[in-house]
Amino acid sequence: MKYLSEFRDPVLAQALLARIAAEVQPGQRYRLMEFCGGHTHALARYGLPALLPDNVRMVHGPGCPVCVLPTGRIDQAIRLALEQPVMLCCYGDVLRVPASDGLTLLKARAQGADVRMVYSPLDALELARKYPEREVVFFAIGFETTTPPSASAILQAQAEGLTNFSVLCHHVLTLPAMQAILDQPGGTPLDGLIGPAHVSTVIGSTPYLPLVAHYRKPLVVAGFEPLDLLQAILMLVRQVNEGRAEVENEFTRAVLPEGNRKAQALVDRVFAARSTFEWRGLGELPDSGLTLRVAYAAFDAERRFPQADYRRASDHKGCECAAVLRGEKEPQACRLFGKACTPEHPLGACMVSAEGACAASYTYGRAAMEVR
Numbered sequence: 001m002k003y004l005s006e007f008r009d010p011v012l013a014q015a016l017l018a019r020i021a022a023e024v025q026p027g028q029r030y031r032l033m034e035f036c037g038g039h040t041h042a043l044a045r046y047g048l049p050a051l052l053p054d055n056v057r058m059v060h061g062p063g064c065p066v067c068v069l070p071t072g073r074i075d076q077a078i079r080l081a082l083e084q085p086v087m088l089c090c091y092g093d094v095l096r097v098p099a100s101d102g103l104t105l106l107k108a109r110a111q112g113a114d115v116r117m118v119y120s121p122l123d124a125l126e127l128a129r130k131y132p133e134r135e136v137v138f139f140a141i142g143f144e145t146t147t148p149p150s151a152s153a154i155l156q157a158q159a160e161g162l163t164n165f166s167v168l169c170h171h172v173l174t175l176p177a178m179q180a181i182l183d184q185p186g187g188t189p190l191d192g193l194i195g196p197a198h199v200s201t202v203i204g205s206t207p208y209l210p211l212v213a214h215y216r217k218p219l220v221v222a223g224f225e226p227l228d229l230l231q232a233i234l235m236l237v238r239q240v241n242e243g244r245a246e247v248e249n250e251f252t253r254a255v256l257p258e259g260n261r262k263a264q265a266l267v268d269r270v271f272a273a274r275s276t277f278e279w280r281g282l283g284e285l286p287d288s289g290l291t292l293r294v295a296y297a298a299f300d301a302e303r304r305f306p307q308a309d310y311r312r313a314s315d316h317k318g319c320e321c322a323a324v325l326r327g328e329k330e331p332q333a334c335r336l337f338g339k340a341c342t343p344e345h346p347l348g349a350c351m352v353s354a355e356g357a358c359a360a361s362y363t364y365g366r367a368a369m370e371v372r
Contacts, residue, residue, distance in 0.1 A: 003334060004225070006227075007223070007225030007226065007227045007228060008225055008226055008227065009227065011162075012227055013226055013227060013230060013257065013358070014062070015189075015228065016230040016231060016234060017051055017230065019234055020052065020053065020230065020234050020237060021054065021234060023234070023237050023238060023241065024053045024055055024056060024237055025241060025305075026055075028055060028240070028241075029057065029191070030055060030056045030057065030191050030192070030236070030237055030240055031053050031057050031058040031059055031188065031189060031190050031191045031192075032056065032057070032058055032059065032191060032192045032193070032194060032236055033058075033060070033061045033181070033188075033189070033190050033192075033193050033327055034058055034060065034061060034063075034194040034196065034229075034239060035062070035063040035174070035177075035178060035181075035193055035194065035195065035196050036061070036063035036194070036195075036196035036197060036199070036355075037061075037063050037064030037065075037067065037198075037353065037354075037355025037356060037357070037360075038063075038197065038198065038224055038355055039063075039194055039196070039197070039222065039224065039229065039362075040060050040061075040063075040064075040356075040357050040360050041334070041354070041355060041359075041360045042224045042226070042354065043058055043229060043287075043360075044054045044228075044310070044361060044363070044364040044365075045360075045364050046226040046362040047168075047364070047365075048226060048229060050162075050228065054232070056233065056237070056254070056258070056324070059189055059190065059327040060324060060325075060327055060330075061176070061181065061193075061325070061327055062177050062181065062279070062281060062282060062325040062326065062327075063143070063177075063196055063214050063355070064198075064325070064349075064350070064353050064355040064356050064357070065141050065142040065143055065146070065172070065353075065355070066091075066093050066094060066097060066141065066349055066352065066353035066354075066355065066356065067092075067142055067280060067321065067325055067349045067350050067353050067355070067357075068172060068177070068279045068280050068281065068282070069097070069170060069280065069349070070278045070279065070312070070313070071098075071100060071280070071313040071314065071315055072278065072310055072311050072312045072313040073085050073278075073310065074094075074098075074099040074104075074105070074178065075099045075100050075103075075313050076168070076308055076309070076310050076311070077090070077094075077105060077139050077168060077308075078099055078103055078104075078108045078113075079307075079308045080168065080301070080308035081105065081109075081113035081114065081115050081306065082108050082111065082112075082113045082307055083106050083308065084135070084305050084307065084308060085133065085134075085135060085137040086114070086134075086137045086304065086305070087114045087115065087116060087127060087134050087135065087136045087137070088105070088113065088115045088116070088117075088137050088139060089107060089115075089116050089117075089118045089119065089121075089123065089124035089127060089136060089137065089138045089139065090115065090118065090138075090139035090220040091117070091118070091139075092117045092143075093352060093353050093354050094139060094141065094312060095109075095115070095117060095353045096346060097346075097349045097352050097353075098346060098347055098348065098349070098352070099313070100313045100314075112154060114134075115261055118138070118150055120153075121138045121140065121149050121152075121153035122149070122152075122153055122156075122165070123136075124136055124137075124138035124153065124165070125153050125156060125157060125162070128157065128162050128164050128165035129160075129162065131164075132164055133162050133184060135166070135304075136164055136165050136166075137167070137168055137301045137305075138150070138153065138164050138165070138166075138167045138168070139168045139169045139170070139323070140168060140169050140170060140171055140173070141170045141171065141172075141295050142171055143168065143171070143173070143174050143196070143199050144171075144173065144174060144199045144202045144203050144267070145198040145199050145201075145202060146171070147171045147201070147202075147267050147271065147290065147314075148202065148260075148263040148266050148267055150167060150169070150171065150270075151266045151267050151269065151270035151271060152266060153165075153167070154167060154270050154292070154296055154299050155266075155269075155270065157299060158298075158299070163256060164351060165262060165299060166298075166299050166300060166301040166304050167291060167292065167299055167300065168301040168302065169271070169288065169291055169292055169300065169301075169302070170259050171271065171289065171290040172277060172279070172288055172289050172290070173273075173287075173288050173289065173290070174196060174199050174203070175207060175208075175211060176285045176286070176287060176288035177268040177279065177282060177285065177288065178193070178208075178211055180279075180282045180283075180285055180288075181210075181282075181326065181327065182215045182217065184326060186326060187326060187327070188326070188327040188328050190217060191217070191218075191240050192217060192218045192219065192221055192236035192239065192240060193217060193218070193219040193220075193236075194221075194222050194229070194232050194233075194236070195208060195219045195220060195221035195222065195247075195270070196221070196365055197221065197222060197223050197224055197228075197251050197254070197255070199256050199330050200221045200249075200251065200255045200259070201255055201259065202259055202260050202264065202277070203248055203259045203262050203264070204255065204256055204257050204258045204259025204260075205221050205255055205257050205259075206247075206248045206257045206258060206259070207259075207338060208221075209247050209249045212245055212246065212247050213245070213354075215245075216245040217245055218236055218239035218240065218244060218245045218247075218248070218305070219246075219247050219248070220232040220235045220236050220239075220247075220248045220249070221247075221248070221249045221250060221255050222250045222251055223250065223251040223254065228250060228251060228371055231250050232250045235248050235250060240279060267290075269293075270292065270293060271290040271291065271292060271293065271295055272292075272293045273287045273288075273290060273291075274287070274288070274289040274291045275287065276288070276290025277291075278312065280315070280321065280322055280325060280349065280368055281321065281322035281323070281324075281325035281326050282325070282326070285348050295318065315348065316336075316347045318334075318335060318336045318338075318347070319334065319336060319341070319347055319348035320333060320334035320337075320348075321334075321348035321349055321350040321351075321358070324350050324357050324358065325350070325357075326351050330361070331350065331357050331358040331360075331362070332361065334348075334358070336348070337351075337358060337362070338362060342359070342362065343358060343359055343362060343363070358363075366367035
């Protein structure tokens with residue numbers, strides 16, 4: 001398949017690994033954060049961290065949309081589903097994220113809540129058309145990648161006059177999270193960043209320029225295939241060696257400097273920045289989440305159902321997901337990892353999500369993700 005098999009060529013991979021090994025400098029450490037959870041899984045799946053030189057360390061970042069959603073937001077969705085006469089629609093991996101009192105959305109469904117898995121907000125929109133007598137709420141999460149479809153669904157609902165459709169909006173933004181990671185006092189020191197792929201197809205590579213200039217940390221936008229990631233690591237190694245801090249784009253087949261202008265305009269039309277939003281592991285970050293603009297308030301589930309308000313809540317006491325998301329700990333450093341906490345019985349969001357670091361480490365083996 002074009003743009004797939006050629007980016008998994010083992011001969012080219014060996015050549016890139018040899019070039020990385022030749023260019024790393026003795027005595028220099030290269031601590032590189034893959035911000036995106038999709039990159040975390042790709043690195044683990046192909047066992048790349050174990051193939052890199054000992055002084056090149058990959059650090060997991062907070063780019064998993066399910067993982068960064070704090071417990072209180074899951075609680076809010078559960079209360080809405082259990083206490084209000086709504087049909088709550090959400091993505092599949094959100095169903096099993098642990099909330100307070102041992103609940104999940106899946107368990108709420110077992111208690112009688114009408115919770116349904118959908119593949120896109122358009123599926124929720126179709127349910128609103130099919131059941132005009134029901135209130136249908138789409139639980140919208142994710143970074144800039146999943147925000148345009150939510151905006152499109154809201155505009156379509158408005159155009160059709162669907163009064164029984166609303167969105168519980170918990171979309172978040174990439175750059176404030178990156179800034180929070182780099183601002184951490186006493187956090188993991190980083191020498192470079194691998195920029196997210198899907199997010200960058202929407203926002204482009206240009207928005208990273210001020211962040212890179214301010215923090216003097218190089219950033220390379222990369223695709224998800226093994227050769228993408230190895231090439232990005234090589235590009236970061238070279239920047240570190242040369243004392244450069246620039247934005248480079250390895251994923252040129254999909255990412256433009258200006259991004260997807262049509263998708264950006266769609267999002268800007270429907271959404272506005274929240275003054276503050278809580279993240280798991282990062283706390284309250286200003287202007288880091290989105291809410292519906294006043295013109296679309298009729299489709300805002302938080303306004304339509306004020307009884308299901310947001311309340312802060314704590315994670316499981318033994319869960320280290322917050323530290324994993326900040327890049328401070330590896331999944332194996334959590335005493336619950338692989339014991340009390342497994343994909344079958346997750347105690348933290350990082351073990352549930354398809355992009356979670358703990359799930360990646362558990363699925364693909366400890367050797368692939370080991371710290372050296």
